[in-house]
Amino acid sequence: MNRERLPRWALRAYLLVFFAYLFAPLAIMAAATFNDSRFPTVVPWRAFTLKWFDALAGDAQLWQALATSLLVGAGVVVLALPVGLAAALLLAALAPRARGFVYAVMVSPLLTPGVIIGIATLIFWRERFGLGGGALLTVIAQASFISAYVMLLVQARLERFDPSLEEAALDLGASQAQVLRRITLPFLAPALGAAAFLAFLQSFENYNTTLFVRGLDTTLTIYIASKVRTGVTPAVNALGLILIALTVAGAVLHEWRTRVLARRRQAAEAGG
Amino acid sequence: MSQNVELDHVSHRFDDFVAVRDVALDIRAGEFFSFLGPSGCGKTTLLRLIAGFIEPAAGRIRIGGRDMHGIGPNRRPTAMIFQNLALFPLMSVADNIAFGLEVRGVDRTTRRRRAEALLELIALPGQGDKRVAELSGGQRQRVAIARALAVEPAVLLLDEPLSALDLKLRQHLRAELRALQRRTGVTFVYITHDQGEALAMSDRVGVMNAGVLQQVAAPEVVYADPATPFVASFVGENNRIDGTVRHCADGRALLDTALGPLVGRCPAALAAGSRAALFVRPERLRPDPAGACDNRLELRVRTRSFEGASVQVGAAGADGTPLTLALGNLGELPALAADSALAVGFAAADATVLAP
Amino acid sequence: MRALARRYGWPLAGLIVLLSTFWVVVQVLLPQLLMLDFSLRPNLLPAERGGAQDVYTLANYATLWRNPVHFGIFVKTLLASAAVTLTTFVVCYPVAFHVARLARAGRARRLLLLLVVPFWINEILRTFAWFILLSWSGPLNALLLALGLVDAPVRFLDGNAGVMLGMVYAYLLFMVFPLYHAIESLDPHQVEAARDLGASWWRIHWRIVLPHAKPGIATGCIMVFMLAAGSYAVPALLGSPKSRWFTEIIYNWFFEGGDWHQGAAYAFILLLLCVGFIVLMLRLFRVRLGELAR
Numbered sequence A: 001m002n003r004e005r006l007p008r009w010a011l012r013a014y015l016l017v018f019f020a021y022l023f024a025p026l027a028i029m030a031a032a033t034f035n036d037s038r039f040p041t042v043v044p045w046r047a048f049t050l051k052w053f054d055a056l057a058g059d060a061q062l063w064q065a066l067a068t069s070l071l072v073g074a075g076v077v078v079l080a081l082p083v084g085l086a087a088a089l090l091l092a093a094l095a096p097r098a099r100g101f102v103y104a105v106m107v108s109p110l111l112t113p114g115v116i117i118g119i120a121t122l123i124f125w126r127e128r129f130g131l132g133g134g135a136l137l138t139v140i141a142q143a144s145f146i147s148a149y150v151m152l153l154v155q156a157r158l159e160r161f162d163p164s165l166e167e168a169a170l171d172l173g174a175s176q177a178q179v180l181r182r183i184t185l186p187f188l189a190p191a192l193g194a195a196a197f198l199a200f201l202q203s204f205e206n207y208n209t210t211l212f213v214r215g216l217d218t219t220l221t222i223y224i225a226s227k228v229r230t231g232v233t234p235a236v237n238a239l240g241l242i243l244i245a246l247t248v249a250g251a252v253l254h255e256w257r258t259r260v261l262a263r264r265r266q267a268a269e270a271g272g
Numbered sequence B: 001m002s003q004n005v006e007l008d009h010v011s012h013r014f015d016d017f018v019a020v021r022d023v024a025l026d027i028r029a030g031e032f033f034s035f036l037g038p039s040g041c042g043k044t045t046l047l048r049l050i051a052g053f054i055e056p057a058a059g060r061i062r063i064g065g066r067d068m069h070g071i072g073p074n075r076r077p078t079a080m081i082f083q084n085l086a087l088f089p090l091m092s093v094a095d096n097i098a099f100g101l102e103v104r105g106v107d108r109t110t111r112r113r114r115a116e117a118l119l120e121l122i123a124l125p126g127q128g129d130k131r132v133a134e135l136s137g138g139q140r141q142r143v144a145i146a147r148a149l150a151v152e153p154a155v156l157l158l159d160e161p162l163s164a165l166d167l168k169l170r171q172h173l174r175a176e177l178r179a180l181q182r183r184t185g186v187t188f189v190y191i192t193h194d195q196g197e198a199l200a201m202s203d204r205v206g207v208m209n210a211g212v213l214q215q216v217a218a219p220e221v222v223y224a225d226p227a228t229p230f231v232a233s234f235v236g237e238n239n240r241i242d243g244t245v246r247h248c249a250d251g252r253a254l255l256d257t258a259l260g261p262l263v264g265r266c267p268a269a270l271a272a273g274s275r276a277a278l279f280v281r282p283e284r285l286r287p288d289p290a291g292a293c294d295n296r297l298e299l300r301v302r303t304r305s306f307e308g309a310s311v312q313v314g315a316a317g318a319d320g321t322p323l324t325l326a327l328g329n330l331g332e333l334p335a336l337a338a339d340s341a342l343a344v345g346f347a348a349a350d351a352t353v354l355a356p
Numbered sequence C: 001m002r003a004l005a006r007r008y009g010w011p012l013a014g015l016i017v018l019l020s021t022f023w024v025v026v027q028v029l030l031p032q033l034l035m036l037d038f039s040l041r042p043n044l045l046p047a048e049r050g051g052a053q054d055v056y057t058l059a060n061y062a063t064l065w066r067n068p069v070h071f072g073i074f075v076k077t078l079l080a081s082a083a084v085t086l087t088t089f090v091v092c093y094p095v096a097f098h099v100a101r102l103a104r105a106g107r108a109r110r111l112l113l114l115l116v117v118p119f120w121i122n123e124i125l126r127t128f129a130w131f132i133l134l135s136w137s138g139p140l141n142a143l144l145l146a147l148g149l150v151d152a153p154v155r156f157l158d159g160n161a162g163v164m165l166g167m168v169y170a171y172l173l174f175m176v177f178p179l180y181h182a183i184e185s186l187d188p189h190q191v192e193a194a195r196d197l198g199a200s201w202w203r204i205h206w207r208i209v210l211p212h213a214k215p216g217i218a219t220g221c222i223m224v225f226m227l228a229a230g231s232y233a234v235p236a237l238l239g240s241p242k243s244r245w246f247t248e249i250i251y252n253w254f255f256e257g258g259d260w261h262q263g264a265a266y267a268f269i270l271l272l273l274c275v276g277f278i279v280l281m282l283r284l285f286r287v288r289l290g291e292l293a294r
Helices: A008-032 A051-057 A060-093 A096-111 A114-129 A135-158 A163-171 A176-205 A208-213 A220-229 A234-271 B043-051 B093-102 B108-121 B137-150 B167-184 B195-201 B219-224 B229-234 C002-039 C059-066 C068-102 C105-120 C123-134 C139-147 C160-184 C188-196 C201-212 C214-229 C233-238 C246-255 C260-284
Strands: B005-014 B017-027 B032-036 B058-063 B078-081 B155-159 B187-192 B204-209 B212-217 B239-249 B252-257 B260-265 B275-280 B295-306 B310-316 B322-328 B341-346 B351-354
Touching: A008 A234, A008 C068, A008 C105, A008 C123, A008 C160, A051 A234, A060 A096, A060 A135, A060 A176, A060 A220, A060 C002, A096 A135, A096 C002, A096 C214, A114 A135, A114 A208, A114 C002, A114 C246, A114 C260, A135 A176, A135 A208, A135 C002, A163 A176, A163 B078, A176 A220, A176 A234, A176 C002, A208 A220, A208 C246, A220 A234, A220 C123, A220 C233, A234 C105, A234 C123, B005 B043, B017 B043, B017 B058, B017 B212, B032 B043, B032 B195, B043 B058, B043 B078, B043 B155, B043 B187, B078 B137, B093 B108, B093 B137, B108 B137, B137 B167, B167 B187, B167 B195, B187 B195, B195 B219, B204 B219, B204 B229, B212 B219, B212 B229, B229 B239, B229 B275, B229 B351, B239 B260, B239 B322, B252 B275, B260 B275, B260 B295, B295 B322, B310 B341, C002 C260, C059 C068, C059 C260, C068 C105, C068 C160, C068 C201, C068 C214, C068 C246, C068 C260, C105 C160, C123 C139, C123 C160, C123 C233, C160 C201, C160 C214, C160 C233, C188 C201, C201 C214, C214 C260, C233 C246, C246 C260
Parallel strands: B032 B187, B032 B204, B078 B155, B155 B187, B260 B351
Antiparallel strands: B005 B017, B005 B058, B204 B212, B239 B252, B239 B275, B252 B260, B275 B351, B295 B310, B295 B341, B310 B322
């Protein structure tokens, strides 16, 4: 044993406990889906069942909530993607001093509690434009901070962009719109794809902001939370399991793609 | 159709740094013109002014007689080869070459045909479907040239395009560029800090320093008749000997120096008693034990280095003024031991006297 | 704008500025300003608005001071969020250090993926998992009973402990990643040099690793504190009326008390709390806002 370090086994044990802590609750939640009990639990284990998946299928409110979530998510992507892209392009063109200030304002929604974003949006749009809570206001409120994620992702890629490519295209006679469409956007495409995925997921999962601006519309996340608070059944677990499966598949795909792109870039750089 | 480029007293500044100072010059149609200067001398700025990426703070730029003021880079009859080439990494070689045609709305089959023809021209036939990353450095270089030529520019602007390549390839591409320019007849404006490139390829060279155009002339003239001390020492090797003008008449000046009185040509009149510098090339200095030349110097040998085709001799005058001789290897070479005395001479016609 | 126009042309530059302005001004700045304005006005009937009583007042802020229950909850939210932040840091630091410094590249990648996956899962679902785990007839109680550690099931979901446990779990990963990125950028030779000079392991961490990781620590702490103080889901799901969170009071002003002005004042206080924490962290760790790693 080395006096200058913690013993290796202690660290290993800690990691084991940490990852158990990370995954055990999720595993228990997943397992509870298949327990034939009215309340979601794994003890006592009564019998294996798939009936809670059936219960989901017959839940009209759930399907309505899912439709709302998909609609809101799509709306957020449509709004946040161009806004985040524009913001990143604007930042790149600003003088350093102005850039620091504008950047701080742009990332501030990420450092603001979601409930406050929801409240501020609700008050502003109702008072100034008579727009009350609902799916539309939810899109506006969520996009106000999700645009910042998009901006950061685009900005990270834009930093690696060689501006002489734009100049070369311009020099060859392309209009500025053609440069954007043929040179800049294709270069940014991977970041925009990742941003769209992230934006949709953020919107789909959002609870704190949505809570204040949803009006009478219910998103899936809101629906799940309300189910947990009022009469929870393992149907919620079944729904959670499906969502987790989808999310994990999406996350793994996203991570894998990021790696492949990074490797390809390295290979290209090494080749050049 | 090649066109001329007229720089009408062009100046440009970045904040309070003057990058280009009152440059007036007419680059002729169909000429291979090089701007030569150290990095930071303003030559890249000048090229970007001609391309239209920046607008001059003062003065006018005319291409083919047409004022370029307010005309963006995409509407100028110029095409640029970038230092890093700026090939589009997400497009195939053929798409890169045909990009300029694509944005002009040329149809796909015509584009394909033009790209193929240009690939022939740059000796890369049938390589159009490759990715840019698959090409070697020299091949990329040629693709960049083909891409610029595809839009049939009147003026081709080249921003040190060979600087990233190794020596052998560079020398090979020099000859290729020169031949290409001859064949296409397009006006080439080339910028470089490599005097070898500039002298070897150009019809005329413009030497720049600190934003100022120092001299514009054919390579031979720039080398033999430098207009300023900067040109004299920047282009090629040169020996500089400072002194005071005793008199100056009929294009000849007599200078009093620490190495004795020396005579040289003086392109501009110099006042008697003013300071001046005499420049003489290493290869114009020769051993002169008999004192047959116009000028004679008593030196001591410091170093001797054999370079194959020549021998470089480092020597110094009595006051320590360093001088270099290049003696051609014509069979018999004098044995020059270190610290041995060496009498050299040079013709007055081979020396230039310039105001410092 | 000129630089933008030169690069993208006037129509596109205009669009870029328009979209950015819409976001920054209409979506971010103006709503916050109006919320502040709202919080400084009394709650009046529509007929009275703009009348003699419609003046700026700090009355809505005074409410918090005068209401001992609300003030108690505010202080508890502050302290509990700070405790959650500190706990999260302590739990995450060894993991972040291990993945960043000790693990070989392949293993580090796998561990990172394991960390990323739960990060993607819905906060509500992660909290719901703890709801099952901690419930009165849940697995944790069953385990404790089986081990004989308790005689009767514990009501975990009845107090602040359950809420804080859930928060540590829910916001953990917002701490791990900033820490990981900060530690990863440390030159390993620095650690080796310190060890070579005879420093003990805790001194290496205290003098070399932690100072280097300051921006990451600041980012992680700011994120976790902000999320904890602003959390609504975790206290709503894992708490009870006895363990109310400040956000729950804000929600009630809006949707049960019907006094938006009062709610706006409370929301603004929460915002000030978070801004205060950010400033504190930046001062404490001597980091500039721009240095905050993502």
